[in-house]
Amino acid sequence: MAQILAPSAQWQMRMTKNLTEATPMASKMWGSVVMKPNKRVAVKSTAKFRVFALQSGNSTVNRIEQLLNLDVTPYTNKIIAEYIWIGGSGIDTRSKSRTISKPVQHPSELPKWNYDGSSTGQAPGEDSEVILYPQAIFKDPFRGGNNILVICDTYTPAGEPIPTNKRHRAAQIFSDPKVVSEVPWYGIEQEYTLLQQNVKWPLGWPVGGYPGPQGPYYCGAGADKSFGRDISDAHYKACLYAGINISGTNGEVMPGQWEFQVGPSVGIEAGDHIWCARYILERITEQAGVVLSLDPKPIEGDWNGAGCHTNYSTKSMRDEGGFEVIKKAILNLSLRHKEHISAYGEGNERRLTGKHETASINTFSWGVANRGCSIRVGRDTEKNGKGYLEDRRPASNMDPYVVTALLAETTLLWEPTLEAEALAAQKVTLKV
Structure with a gap:
């Protein structure tokens, strides 16, 4: 079960003055999506109700919002x-x-x-x-x-x-005694793209046109660089409230693209938390009138794709001498590269081109601090002789149950033949 983390205070965004109580997600959203404040304007929409529509205090929308915010706890145990x-x-x-x-x-x-x-x-x-x-x-x-x-x-x-049902197989792998004893940790970096609802074009981009080239958008601030921050922040707080082990967020390289990180999570919990975080994000973008895309390459051309980099370690990797264990795990991963690629998300071939901080889908490689590799090892891991590896191959639309279970299976349960291991040791590319 997820840990329950109650927020220190309920948070609001442009609530109407006569509302005295609200659930955490009830608000007048969203700065990057809606109109200018303090104007009584109804938004035309195919949806029945827009929570962010700015109306007078006694409007129908406001009365519905009051019902949505009702706290029924004093009246029923249900x-x-x-x-x-x-x-x-x-x-x-x-x-x-x-x-x-x-x-x-x-x-x-x-x-x-x-x-x-x-x-x-x-x-x-x-x-x-x-x-x-x-x-x-x-x-x-x-x-x-x-x-x-x-x-x-x-x-x-x-x-x-x-x-x-990919969870069932993952649960079997994570219940294997060899896997349980190694206490596998995962930190998953979920990238996603926000699209304008009617034109399916990234948020903040001119319709039918392009913004300036990549460079100023990654972790950037400002109206000309950051599009959708309120959605990212709302999602962050909602995940903390829910008890999801979310560990951070940031704006990504392509404008209109964001990332959140979940972990460290142990075993099957990693998949449960990512799926619940995705669901919450779908609900928030639904309220904001924005489309969530997990396409690994939403815009063709000189734009970064969207991945779901998966950081992974076992107890042996985290203990003294763990770097040698990591190298052995990388060797196993090299031998099953095709199996992993086939399970790492649809359309990933459009993203893994060897450009835009990716390795080629056809070539396995690893390196220290190299984001152009299949597997990246951090500088601290190399320095300390123990730590974790980052699998940079999974696409943004990957199934976290599949990816986490496959990493555990390949590195902890699967044993290559001696001949294959020796051959792979000669062929695996180390990029420095």
């Missing part, structure tokens, strides 16, 4: 659980709500549920029932109170994991 699962594409998050009779502390206290798999591309119409198994719970930053978000995986009525 809570709302938002069951979340991964859809048929393997990257889309789906969810639906149900009432639970009382607050819960562990997913085992929650009932299994079901959904229509024929509507998500996960089951045929004549046998469409898919069963949801609750696996991890987080506090709900949208509803507040004792309400929760529930990460689930998916099974047939007979109890067999369906093909898109």
Whole structure:
């Protein structure tokens, strides 16, 4: 179960004066998306309601907002659980709500549920029932109170994991005694791109045109360099509230592109936390009227792609003499390069070109402090003789259950033949 981190104070953005209470995510968003403040303007939209529409104090939108912000805790023990699962594409998050009779502390206290798999591309119409198994719970930053978000995986009525259920296999790997004893840590850097809703063009870019070339945008500040900071900050706080082990955020190299980091997380927890963080980000961008893209190369040309760099270490890597263990792990990874690439995200060949801080998809390499390699080792790891490695190959749309489990399997459970190991030792490219 995720740790529950209550915020020190509820945070607000341009709330109407007559609202005295609000859930953490209720606000008038967003500086980079909405109109100028203090103007009574209704936003035209296909959505029924825009929370950020600026209206008079007694408007319909304001009354709906008051209902959304109701704290029902004094009146009932019942809570709302938002069951979340991964859809048929393997990257889309789906969810639906149900009432639970009382607050819960562990997913085992929650009932299994079901959904229509024929509507998500996960089951045929004549046998469409898919069963949801609750696996991890987080506090709900949208509803507040004792309400929760529930990460689930998916099974047939007979109890067999369906093909898109990658968590099941990951849980098997992470429960292996060899893996458990090594306490695998992960730090995952999730890059993403914000797109304008109607034109599907990056946020802050002129419609049909391009901003100035890359250079000033990475970790930049200013109206001409940073587009979508309020969404990134809202997501940061919402994740902390939820109990997600988010460790940082930053603006990325391409304008309109951002990154958040989750970890260090142990084993299966890494995948649970990334998937819940992605779901929260989808909900925030939904409220802001912005489209979230996890495409690994959203804009062709001289622009950085979007990855999901995965930092990884085991107990042996973190102990004295760990650098030699890291080198052995890199050797194993070189021998299974094709298997990893095939599991590291759709469209990754458009990103891994050898340019824009990537290695070629066809060549395995590693180096110290070299971001043009498949595997990067930090200067501190080299200096201290122990630490971690960074796998820079995963795409932004990778499945974290697949990537984390595959890293553990290749470095802890898989053993190459002596001949293959000797040959790889001669061929693996070290870039300095």
